[in-house]
Amino acid sequence: MSLVGHQPPPIFRRGPAPLARLFVFVALCLVLLVADLRFRYLEVLRNALSVVTYPLQMAASTPADVVRNASRYFGTLVDVQLENAELRRHQLGAGERLLRFEQLEQENLHLRELLQMSQRVQTKSIAADILYNAPDPFARKVILDRGTQQGVEAGLAVLDANGVIGQVTRVHPVQSEVTLLTDRNQSIPVSVVRNGVRGVLYGVGRGMLEMRHVLAEVDIQPGDRLVTSGLDGIFVPGLPVATVTRVDRDQDAFARIECEPLAAIERSVQVLVIGRAAYPPPPPPPEPAGGR
Amino acid sequence: MHPTNRSSRILQPVKLWFVYLSLFVALGLEYIPTGRTPGLPDWVALALAFWCVREPLAIGMGAGFAFGLLMDVGLGAAMGQHALAYVVLAYLANALARRVLWFPAWQQALHVLPLLLLAQAIMALVRLVAGAEFPGWAYFLSSFGSALLWTPLSFLLLLPQYQPDERDDNRPI
Numbered sequence: 001m002s003l004v005g006h007q008p009p010p011i012f013r014r015g016p017a018p019l020a021r022l023f024v025f026v027a028l029c030l031v032l033l034v035a036d037l038r039f040r041y042l043e044v045l046r047n048a049l050s051v052v053t054y055p056l057q058m059a060a061s062t063p064a065d066v067v068r069n070a071s072r073y074f075g076t077l078v079d080v081q082l083e084n085a086e087l088r089r090h091q092l093g094a095g096e097r098l099l100r101f102e103q104l105e106q107e108n109l110h111l112r113e114l115l116q117m118s119q120r121v122q123t124k125s126i127a128a129d130i131l132y133n134a135p136d137p138f139a140r141k142v143i144l145d146r147g148t149q150q151g152v153e154a155g156l157a158v159l160d161a162n163g164v165i166g167q168v169t170r171v172h173p174v175q176s177e178v179t180l181l182t183d184r185n186q187s188i189p190v191s192v193v194r195n196g197v198r199g200v201l202y203g204v205g206r207g208m209l210e211m212r213h214v215l216a217e218v219d220i221q222p223g224d225r226l227v228t229s230g231l232d233g234i235f236v237p238g239l240p241v242a243t244v245t246r247v248d249r250d251q252d253a254f255a256r257i258e259c260e261p262l263a264a265i266e267r268s269v270q271v272l273v274i275g276r277a278a279y280p281p282p283p284p285p286p287e288p289a290g291g292r
Numbered sequence: 293m294h295p296t297n298r299s300s301r302i303l304q305p306v307k308l309w310f311v312y313l314s315l316f317v318a319l320g321l322e323y324i325p326t327g328r329t330p331g332l333p334d335w336v337a338l339a340l341a342f343w344c345v346r347e348p349l350a351i352g353m354g355a356g357f358a359f360g361l362l363m364d365v366g367l368g369a370a371m372g373q374h375a376l377a378y379v380v381l382a383y384l385a386n387a388l389a390r391r392v393l394w395f396p397a398w399q400q401a402l403h404v405l406p407l408l409l410l411a412q413a414i415m416a417l418v419r420l421v422a423g424a425e426f427p428g429w430a431y432f433l434s435s436f437g438s439a440l441l442w443t444p445l446s447f448l449l450l451l452p453q454y455q456p457d458e459r460d461d462n463r464p465i
Contacts, residue, residue: 018352018383025353025379029360032372037422042371053323053366056316060323132325135367137431138416138424143325170368177368184425205425 050172064132122277123236126150128158130269131175140183140203140266142166146273147174155234156275163240163262164188164228165271176273180265181241182207190241191229192220198229201242201259207266209242211257216249220257236274295450296400297393303453310452311343311351315359323366330430333438336363337411340378341404342442342449344385345392356382373418377411384410401442408435 015021035041126146134141146152148171156168158178166180167188179186182203190211191198199214214220224244230237240262248256295301318335326332336359343351360375367374384407392403412435420426 018386021353022379022383025357026376028357029372029376029379032361032375033370033418033422036371046365046371049361049365053319053362056320057323057366060320061325064325133327135322135325136369137328137427138369138419140425141368184423 054172061131123274124151124277125275126152126273128152128176128271128273130178130271134177139185140180141169142178142180144168144176144178144271144273145174147172147176149173152176152273153275156273157228157235157239159239159272159274160263160268160270162264163242164235165261165263165265165268167235168273178271181209181261182265188235188241189229189232190226192244193225193227195219198231199257201226207261209259209261211244211259212254214255214257216253216255218255220244220247220255222246225262226259234276236276239274294393296396303450304455304457306347306350306453308350311347314449315339315343315355319359319362319366322363330428331433331437333441334408334412334434335438336374337378337381337408338438338441338445339449341381341385341407342445344382345389345400345404346450348386348389351382352386353379353382369415370419370422373415376418377414380414381407381411397443397446400446401439404442405435405439408438411435 016024032042128144128146128150131143131145134143144152144158152168152171154168154171157164158166158168164181166178166183167186168176169179170177180203181188181201182205184203184205187200187202189198190201197214197218197220199211201209201211204210211220211226222244225240226242226244228235228237228239228241242259242261244257245260246258248258294303315336318339321335340351340356340359344356356378357375360373360378361371363369363374363378364371385404388403388407392400395403409432412432416426416431
């Protein structure tokens with residue numbers, strides 16, 4: 001054996017130096033991070049690895065289920081009676097509105113037929129409970145107790161009694177993950193009820209929302225109600241989202257519009273998952289350029 | 293192997309399956325849904341740091357990477373976030389292994405605390421660069437919670453190695 005190609009005896013051989021291994025692993029992690037955060041390529045890897053983690057997760061959530069069920073069981077009778085009376089009152093009001101709503105829906109159907117307009121989108125809805133906050137401290141997400149088995153899909157809107165709280169972003173067999181509107185990476189296309197001005201609502205953290213892409217001279221005032229516009233083809237149009245609290249026009253071409261969510265985003269427990277029963281047809285392909 | 297390098301007591305050799313079992317138990321503890329309670333220890337980081345200090349030849353960056361990925365999947369975090377933090381943690385803990393074991397347990401905890409804080413800082417940095425919201429300084433309480441558990445944990449995880457094959461009061465095993 002030549003002097004240059006000298007190898008250490010096998011008992012001392014430990015592979016590459018620790019620092020080299022560190023750099024290899026760090027580079028691998030950075031590649032994973034960019035692929036996931038920037039391009040969302042890694043859902044396949046995530047699903048494959050969740051085969052290992054899913055049984056552990058199910059086992060770990062059992063004690064939490066026991067605690068929750070026990071606290072529900074020992075809730076006092078008086079609380080339940082008070083809540084029942086409150087719910088009865090609500091039901092009366094809601095029932096009356098529902099009767100009127102059915103009649104109006106019929107009327108709307110007939111009018112649309114008369115005008116030969118396309119029918120409004122059909123919706124599907126699934127009732128769900130929020131189980132707990134997602135463990136990731138950097139995002140505002142919650143976990144629902146309904147998943148693919150109950151028909152939940154990624155992209156559906158999630159509402160409480162007052163308005164939209166967020167969007168389903170990841171679905172597991174019996175659970176799903178909802179990103180709240182107040183998360184900094186969440187956005188939702190909205191329009192103003194009063195005059196139909198459209199914009200996109202972004203979460204800015206601290207429980208607040210901001211409407212962007214609205215020109216400064218557009219008519220929008222504090223107190224305006226915002227509903228989903230449905231232009232994305234995912235959300236059902238007309239769901240209440242937020243009210244405008246402050247409009248600041250003296251910065252540049254775009255107005256700075258602060259909004260407050262209508263729903264109790266961080267506090268609601270019972271929610272409804274709402275989506276289109278059928279997605280709209282894809283947009284027609286663009287005309288070939290220079291068709292002469 | 294001794295409990296610490298100054299101790300005269302000799303331990304049984306470690307069993308590799310027990311190391312991985314303890315890491316998987318830590319992973320299970322991590323998956324218990326606790327919401328946003330601050331100050332809860334990062335069990336996997338703690339167990340990983342412990343075995344990287346005790347057994348630098350058996351456990352290192354590879355295990356840190358694998359368990360970091362499992363954490364990322366289970367907690368719904370960004371892929372590679374925990375993996376990156378745990379790889380750095382494992383590297384530094386391996387590097388500290390020869391020094392730390394000369395100290396009593398509570399001083400070992402003081403050595404490990406900066407490593408745990410650094411791992412958390414790496415995760416925070418990665419997510420802030422990606423545009424997430426800062427979770428507040430209470431987020432870093434988790435490392436202090438972990439460091440407090442170092443002493444009871446080192447007793448618990450060394451317990452199988454304290455059991456001699458045959459009992460003899462005159463022998464230090």
